[in-house]
Amino acid sequence: MDKLYWLNQIKLQDRTKVGDKAFQLSKLIQRGYPVLPGFVVSARVMQEFLETLNSSEALVADLPYSSFHLDVANWRQLQQVARLFRQEITQANLPPGLLSSILEAVREQEGTDDHHLIFRPSVVAPTAKQGLGNISGLLESQVCSCDEEAIALALKQTWSQMFRAKSLLYWQWAGIDLRQINLGVLVQPYRNAIASGVLNATSFEWEILATWGLGMSISQGDVLPDVFYIQPDTGNVREQQIGNKTIAYRTYNAASIMMSEPSDIITDLLAEEQQKQYALTEEYLQQLIHLASQLVKEIGANFTIEWTISYETTTGVLYITQINTPQSAIPNVSSIKGLGAATGRVSATAYAIANSQPKPEKIPKGAILVLPSITPDWLSLLQHVAGIVTEQGGLTSHAAILARELSIPAVVNVKDATKIIQTGERLQIDGDRGEIYRVARGEEEVKQEDESVQNSKLRNTPSLPHSLTPSLSSHLPIIATQLLVNVSQPSAISKVHSLPVDGVGLLRSELMVLNILEGKHPSVWIREGERVQLLERWYDAIAQFASVFETKPVFYRSLDWRESELRSLESSSHTPVQSVLGERGTYSYLINPTVFELELAALAKVQKAGYSNIHLLLPFVRTVEEFSFCRQKVEQAKLTQVRQFQLWIMAEVPSILFLLPEYVRAGVQGISIGTNDLTQLLLGVDREQGHLAKAFNESHPVVMDAIAQLIKMAQKANIPCSLCGQAPVLYPEIIEQLVRWGITSISVEPEAVERTYRAIARAEQRVILEAARRWLKD
Ligand SMILES: Nc1ncnc2c1ncn2[C@@H]1O[C@H](COP(=O)(O)OP(=O)(O)OP(=O)(O)O)[C@@H](O)[C@H]1O
Numbered sequence: 001m002d003k004l005y006w007l008n009q010i011k012l013q014d015r016t017k018v019g020d021k022a023f024q025l026s027k028l029i030q031r032g033y034p035v036l037p038g039f040v041v042s043a044r045v046m047q048e049f050l051e052t053l054n055s056s057e058a059l060v061a062d063l064p065y066s067s068f069h070l071d072v073a074n075w076r077q078l079q080q081v082a083r084l085f086r087q088e089i090t091q092a093n094l095p096p097g098l099l100s101s102i103l104e105a106v107r108e109q110e111g112t113d114d115h116h117l118i119f120r121p122s123v124v125a126p127t128a129k130q131g132l133g134n135i136s137g138l139l140e141s142q143v144c145s146c147d148e149e150a151i152a153l154a155l156k157q158t159w160s161q162m163f164r165a166k167s168l169l170y171w172q173w174a175g176i177d178l179r180q181i182n183l184g185v186l187v188q189p190y191r192n193a194i195a196s197g198v199l200n201a202t203s204f205e206w207e208i209l210a211t212w213g214l215g216m217s218i219s220q221g222d223v224l225p226d227v228f229y230i231q232p233d234t235g236n237v238r239e240q241q242i243g244n245k246t247i248a249y250r251t252y253n254a255a256s257i258m259m260s261e262p263s264d265i266i267t268d269l270l271a272e273e274q275q276k277q278y279a280l281t282e283e284y285l286q287q288l289i290h291l292a293s294q295l296v297k298e299i300g301a302n303f304t305i306e307w308t309i310s311y312e313t314t315t316g317v318l319y320i321t322q323i324n325t326p327q328s329a330i331p332n333v334s335s336i337k338g339l340g341a342a343t344g345r346v347s348a349t350a351y352a353i354a355n356s357q358p359k360p361e362k363i364p365k366g367a368i369l370v371l372p373s374i375t376p377d378w379l380s381l382l383q384h385v386a387g388i389v390t391e392q393g394g395l396t397s398h399a400a401i402l403a404r405e406l407s408i409p410a411v412v413n414v415k416d417a418t419k420i421i422q423t424g425e426r427l428q429i430d431g432d433r434g435e436i437y438r439v440a441r442g443e444e445e446v447k448q449e450d451e452s453v454q455n456s457k458l459r460n461t462p463s464l465p466h467s468l469t470p471s472l473s474s475h476l477p478i479i480a481t482q483l484l485v486n487v488s489q490p491s492a493i494s495k496v497h498s499l500p501v502d503g504v505g506l507l508r509s510e511l512m513v514l515n516i517l518e519g520k521h522p523s524v525w526i527r528e529g530e531r532v533q534l535l536e537r538w539y540d541a542i543a544q545f546a547s548v549f550e551t552k553p554v555f556y557r558s559l560d561w562r563e564s565e566l567r568s569l570e571s572s573s574h575t576p577v578q579s580v581l582g583e584r585g586t587y588s589y590l591i592n593p594t595v596f597e598l599e600l601a602a603l604a605k606v607q608k609a610g611y612s613n614i615h616l617l618l619p620f621v622r623t624v625e626e627f628s629f630c631r632q633k634v635e636q637a638k639l640t641q642v643r644q645f646q647l648w649i650m651a652e653v654p655s656i657l658f659l660l661p662e663y664v665r666a667g668v669q670g671i672s673i674g675t676n677d678l679t680q681l682l683l684g685v686d687r688e689q690g691h692l693a694k695a696f697n698e699s700h701p702v703v704m705d706a707i708a709q710l711i712k713m714a715q716k717a718n719i720p721c722s723l724c725g726q727a728p729v730l731y732p733e734i735i736e737q738l739v740r741w742g743i744t745s746i747s748v749e750p751e752a753v754e755r756t757y758r759a760i761a762r763a764e765q766r767v768i769l770e771a772a773r774r775w776l777k778d
């Protein structure tokens with residue numbers, strides 16, 4: 001059996017045996033910082049223990065990929081498996097000799113009069129490829145009294161945290177192989193505390209949170225702690241606010257009260273007078289500030305510590321109970337996980353901008369931009385970035401759409417990315433796997449060729465001009481289903497126009513105009529008397545597409561902004577309530593038609609310039625009345641005077657499944673299915689919430705049924721039916737189904753054109769072959 005590791009003796013090479021939490025604390029204690037003494041039951045011990053269990057091999061060997069033992073989508077089954085396994089763990093015997101070693105170690109520990117111990121999971125992360133992300137709160141510590149039975153149970157319960165249903169779900173979600181993840185268990189005395197809290201340090205500010213008693217009231221969210229904001233360079237308190245601390249936790253001391261059901265932790269209701277007092281006295285506040293300034297000198301400006309002021313014999317003593325630095329938040333590995341949103345890999349220097357920071361004037365060329373989300377005001381800064389990482393958003397977010405269009409890799413939905421990643425760090429991002437790696441400078445120097453050469457080589461899919469050279473496209477078979485492209489950036493035109501497409505199926509206006517608005521909402525331009533100037537810019541942008549695709553149709557979709565996107569535009573009118581839906585699409589035109597009228601005027605100007613290939617696609621249409629209102633405006637703008645002009649609507653609000661015949665009677669000439677919104681609304685899943693990505697399934701049977709129904713209804717009404725959502729890009733296997741149902745056209749982003757082309761060709765050939773076989777048989 002592996003020995004126990006004392007915090008003050010742990011060495012660098014022990015890191016994979018003790019786990020990250022214990023390793024970080026060991027570094028502090030060895031440098032003389034105040035950390036409670038403790039020892040670690042190593043990860044190897046857990047392994048040995050698990051190997052003795054009956055079901056462990058079968059379960060662990062197959063997890064998390066097993067479909068036989070564990071279907072994580074089946075919550076009930078998952079809970080049952082988790083419960084059985086945890087029962088087995090808690091009922092099994094510990095390896096021989098382990099308990100006596102632990103008891104001996106507890107006795108050796110200073111402060112032998114301690115009544116309680118805390119068993120803290122300390123994760124040993126897997127190899128570099130498998131990132132753990134932020135697992136704070138996933139594995140809970142166990143508190144127990146110092147007797148033999150309680151200690152054995154606490155240790156087994158700590159191990160069993162790995163196999164709780166929510167942990168299993170997380171390992172699966174993060175793609176972590178259970179065989180490669182391990183737990184050290186840090187055992188420390190758990191003493192009563194006068195006060196506890198957290199200190200978050202950044203180079204701008206230190207934030208101290210404090211409450212009465214043990215720290216778990218903050219980690220569990222039971223109190224609103226007092227807060228102090230400290231100026232890092234002077235240590236002065238800038239501001240402080242009293243919290244709402246109605247309760248405090250302390251350990252149960254047998255002598256203090258008799259309880260019918262003894263527990264290790266007691267909740268005290270605090271007297272009003274104590275609630276009104278700051279939990280940190282001036283003396284301890286100064287000690288904490290002093291500690292933080294020492295840590296800054298040692299480990300840099302960004303870290304978080306948890307602290308406690310323990311009751312010792314006569315007075316309180318300040319201890320650090322946990323430390324997280326941006327690196328150690330990703331224990332022992334250099335990989336962070338999100339959702340792969342745009343294909344390719346790139347290595348470059350990070351440029352991270354948090355929400356609280358002002359928008360920079362420009363971003364260094366070739367950097368990987370790391371930010372909370374891409375909002376309209378960021379676009380002008382994106383043209384020369386090498387990759388994008390965002391904290392928010394799903395596969396259909398602006399960041400994802402833009403990155404795909406600009407052919408740069410992107411990873412979205414990376415929790416706390418702007419906190420974890422710092423400007424200047426070398427990163428490699430993998431937009432296919434949704435992973436971000438820290439690249440050590442040394443490593444890179446060995447591998448590094450010229451960066452641009454290396455990056456283009458790393459791309460899984462070569463960039464567009466190379467992937468579809470004219471000679472290649474001339475070898476493509478002829479297809480009958482139209483293939484269109486989704487675009488928005490005039491800068492992408494040169495790449496897109498050489499693609500084998502039949503036109504533009506979706507020109508996303510809200511992204512197209514980001515370049516021309518200068519951060520001001522269009523209604524502000526109009527209000528400030530600059531309508532003519534804006535109209536000119538709008539016309540210019542559309543005309544660029546119309547002229548390049550001259551003989552092919554270009555479906556311009558009028559503005560469809562969501563509330564969250566508007567917030568970043570100066571002085572836009574918006575409701576105070578944050579909503580997934582809000583005043584979207586044609587409904588917003590009814591409320592205020594001025595901007596829609598400007599768009600129509602720009603389209604009319606394009607027609608007047610001689611382009612008859614431009615058509616209008618109305619977004620997010622909810623009712624026939626909304627459509628009729630828009631149609632009237634279209635007629636007033638004289639767009640219908642050009643014979644070829646077509647007025648289409650997006651099929652994305654499910655009401656269209658019931659109303660299509662009425663829409664057609666009201667003048668709809670074609671529909672384009674927006675599977676992103678259709679999925680969001682049919683399944684009730686907010687598409688912008690990356691953590692719901694698993695539930696947001698554009699190939700769900702319900703979505704597929706709706707698509708089939710729309711195609712059939714359109715055929716009956718004798719109008720074309722296109723599809724421009726992400727579904728065929730994310731799930732190419734549905735393309736054959738779309739072709740069989742008789743879709744008129746499919747519109748995809750540039751990066752997906754080639755494979756969609758081939759998938760359509762294959763599907764059509766199969767349909768023809770089947771028909772020929774039937775014919776030959778008859
Ligand atoms: N030995 C200790 N004595 C007193 N309080 C402690 C001790 N160890 C930890 N704590 C506090 O108890 C609470 C729970 O500890 P735990 O290790 O579970 O931390 P956590 O912050 O919830 O964990 P994680 O973020 O790793 O999931 C925290 O507030 C922590 O600071």
Ligand SMILES: CC(=O)C(=O)O
Pocket residue numbers: 506652673674675676677678724725726
């Ligand atoms: C393309 C689009 O808007 C959608 O699928 O919802």
